[in-house]
Amino acid sequence: MPDPANRPVLVPILGDQLTRKLASLRGRAKDDNVILIMEVWDEATYVRHHKQKIALIFSAMRHFAGELEDAGWSVDYIRLNDPDNSGSFTGELARAIERHDPRAIHVTHSGEWRVQQAIEQWPGKFACEVEILEDDRFLCPLTDFRDWAQDRATLRMENFYHDMRRKTGLLMTEDGKPVGGEWNYDKLNRESPGEDMDPPPRPTFPPDAITSEVIALVEKRFGGHFGSLDNFGWPVTREQAEEAADAFFGERLARFGPYQDAMVHGQDDLFHSMLSTSLNLGLLDPLDLCRRAEALYEAGEAPINSVEGFIRQIIGWREYVRGFYWQFMPGLAEVNALEAKRPLPEFYWTGETDMRCLADCIRSTRDNAHAHHIQRLMVLGNFALIAGIDPQAVEDWYLVVYADAYEWVELPNVAAMILYADGGKLASKPYAASGNYINTMSDYCRKCRYSPSKKTGEGACPFNPLYWHFMHNHRDRLESNHRVGRIYANWDRMGEERQREYLDSAEAFLETLVPAKQGWAREE
Ligand code: FAD
Ligand code: DLZ
Numbered sequence: 001m002p003d004p005a006n007r008p009v010l011v012p013i014l015g016d017q018l019t020r021k022l023a024s025l026r027g028r029a030k031d032d033n034v035i036l037i038m039e040v041w042d043e044a045t046y047v048r049h050h051k052q053k054i055a056l057i058f059s060a061m062r063h064f065a066g067e068l069e070d071a072g073w074s075v076d077y078i079r080l081n082d083p084d085n086s087g088s089f090t091g092e093l094a095r096a097i098e099r100h101d102p103r104a105i106h107v108t109h110s111g112e113w114r115v116q117q118a119i120e121q122w123p124g125k126f127a128c129e130v131e132i133l134e135d136d137r138f139l140c141p142l143t144d145f146r147d148w149a150q151d152r153a154t155l156r157m158e159n160f161y162h163d164m165r166r167k168t169g170l171l172m173t174e175d176g177k178p179v180g181g182e183w184n185y186d187k188l189n190r191e192s193p194g195e196d197m198d199p200p201p202r203p204t205f206p207p208d209a210i211t212s213e214v215i216a217l218v219e220k221r222f223g224g225h226f227g228s229l230d231n232f233g234w235p236v237t238r239e240q241a242e243e244a245a246d247a248f249f250g251e252r253l254a255r256f257g258p259y260q261d262a263m264v265h266g267q268d269d270l271f272h273s274m275l276s277t278s279l280n281l282g283l284l285d286p287l288d289l290c291r292r293a294e295a296l297y298e299a300g301e302a303p304i305n306s307v308e309g310f311i312r313q314i315i316g317w318r319e320y321v322r323g324f325y326w327q328f329m330p331g332l333a334e335v336n337a338l339e340a341k342r343p344l345p346e347f348y349w350t351g352e353t354d355m356r357c358l359a360d361c362i363r364s365t366r367d368n369a370h371a372h373h374i375q376r377l378m379v380l381g382n383f384a385l386i387a388g389i390d391p392q393a394v395e396d397w398y399l400v401v402y403a404d405a406y407e408w409v410e411l412p413n414v415a416a417m418i419l420y421a422d423g424g425k426l427a428s429k430p431y432a433a434s435g436n437y438i439n440t441m442s443d444y445c446r447k448c449r450y451s452p453s454k455k456t457g458e459g460a461c462p463f464n465p466l467y468w469h470f471m472h473n474h475r476d477r478l479e480s481n482h483r484v485g486r487i488y489a490n491w492d493r494m495g496e497e498r499q500r501e502y503l504d505s506a507e508a509f510l511e512t513l514v515p516a517k518q519g520w521a522r523e524e
């Protein structure tokens with residue numbers, strides 16, 4: 001029998017765990033471990049991810065493997081095209097066990113339910129010890145979230161966020177009060193886009209040899225997937241991600257707050273950080289980013305509403321949706337409280353619609369594998385909500401199209417935040433809005449074939465009748481909601497004839513929607 005002390009520990013690192021600070025890697029001796037990084041067919045195809053998303057993940061994985069090897073680690077890297085690649089994490093682990101005869105496997109908890117289910121089978125499948133470590137890149141351990149959520153009738157991000165501020169000490173005074181006197185400065189973060197918006201271009205990173213090789217692979221093996229690779233410029237290494245963060249803090253953070261909800265045709269990044277892909281891959285550390293933002297506030301270089309807004313997105317929303325996901329999975333993937341059944345319209349894939357707001361958001365999604373938050377929420381999401389699109393079709397779409405999309409963050413945002421399909425556990429009201437909201441927050445409507453001020457009939461902005469159609473159809477559920485109930489008085493005041501015009505107008509528009517063909521999101 002070989003001496004177990006001489007057998008290595010096998011450390012599988014998943015595609016979104018690319019940091020040396022990972023729990024399963026931290027504090028390990030370089031000569032006692034084999035790191036296993038796997039490009040596998042099942043992960044690249046369980047939905048038909050945007051081409052940039054696959055290229056980003058494979059390139060970042062390859063760069064990270066190189067970084068580890070340069071630092072003296074032993075890395076077993078499985079490429080997608082390796083002839084014996086079994087196509088799955090479990091299959092590749094079995095092959096790696098044959099090769100390395102490890103004494104133990106140490107793996108960090110997966111970000112996704114589907115993958116975690118597979119990992120939890122490993123102790124029964126393999127004859128060596130399997131240790132699953134908590135993913136402490138997140139600031140709120142899942143057990144803490146569970147304790148916080150237990151016995152609460154409603155889970156509100158704002159309450160969770162206050163606790164996270166206290167816990168991290170971010171933007172807190174010495175006597176435990178929020179800096180500036182308020183927890184949340186969102187009311188200062190709703191400026192409409194001005195004529196003089198001049199967001200500086202964010203740094204992009206043209207493909208190096210590794211990325212170019214991956215792009216060629218993606219074109220060859222996933223050429224039929226949604227999206228374009230032409231604009232690929234995502235950070236694929238920690239250094240690049242840090243450079244992107246430097247540019248955000250130096251050039252855009254100060255105006256991030258005021259223009260957080262603004263939308264401008266053809267201006268895809270505005271003052272957003274564009275750091276979600278790097279954060280989610282593990283190239284950047286969330287707390288570190290928040291501390292940097294806080295330091296800029298303290299130095300007087302960024303206003304409180306920008307800094308608090310940025311920190312809230314990260315220690316508030318990002319941590320909250322992750323806890324929410326694990327709290328409500330696997331049921332969250334099935335919810336459909338509003339019984340929405342309409343198929344996803346074809347234009348979500350083609351961008352071919354006269355609705356200028358949607359066409360621009362879908363173009364950005366196709367070209368960049370990105371759209372910013374308010375586009376995802378109040379244009380793409382709002383339309384899906386008020387048109388009554390089937391949640392699973394919408395969830396698949398969001399999971400496919402964004403380079404930062406992993407189920408732990410996509411699903412709560414889609415099922416619970418935009419579609420209210422969880423019946424209101426996450427959001428206190430549906431994010432439904434008419435064309436007036438989009439008109440106020442963007443320049444989209446100026447050149448649109450539809451008019452936001454026309455409410456029904458030919459030329460009316462479709463968001464207007466759809467809004468009332470949605471509110472009318474869900475009156476039983478929504479009227480008692482104190483945040484929306486009051487609007488039914490406006491509806492009732494309209495009188496039956498006007499109401500009929502709204503409902504007929506909405507029905508006529510919905511009739512025109514062409515359902516997407518099968519096969520865009522998942523193999524048939
Ligand atoms: P910024 O506007 O600069 O915000 C800073 C950071 O805050 C982001 O990088 C992100 O890490 C975090 N953040 C902000 N809002 C959220 C949120 N609602 N949930 C979680 N984190 C948040 N984000 C993803 O990372 N992956 C997704 O798959 C994803 N799907 C979404 C789907 C919908 C329907 C909606 C409404 C939002 C979704 N988001 C998702 C959240 C948000 O839209 C993106 O994180 C953001 O647009 C990324 O761009 P940015 O880095 O420039 O963000
Ligand atoms: C999204 C994705 C893709 C496209 N490919 C891989 C892969 O080949 N190998 C890998 O380790 N991870 C990949 N991922 C990410 C996974 O689908 C999944 O999100 C993470 O493993 C969750 O921790």
Ligand code: SF4
Nearest residue numbers: 355357438445448461
């Ligand atoms: Fe969108 Fe309506 Fe404005 Fe056109 S008029 S851009 S459809 S909100």
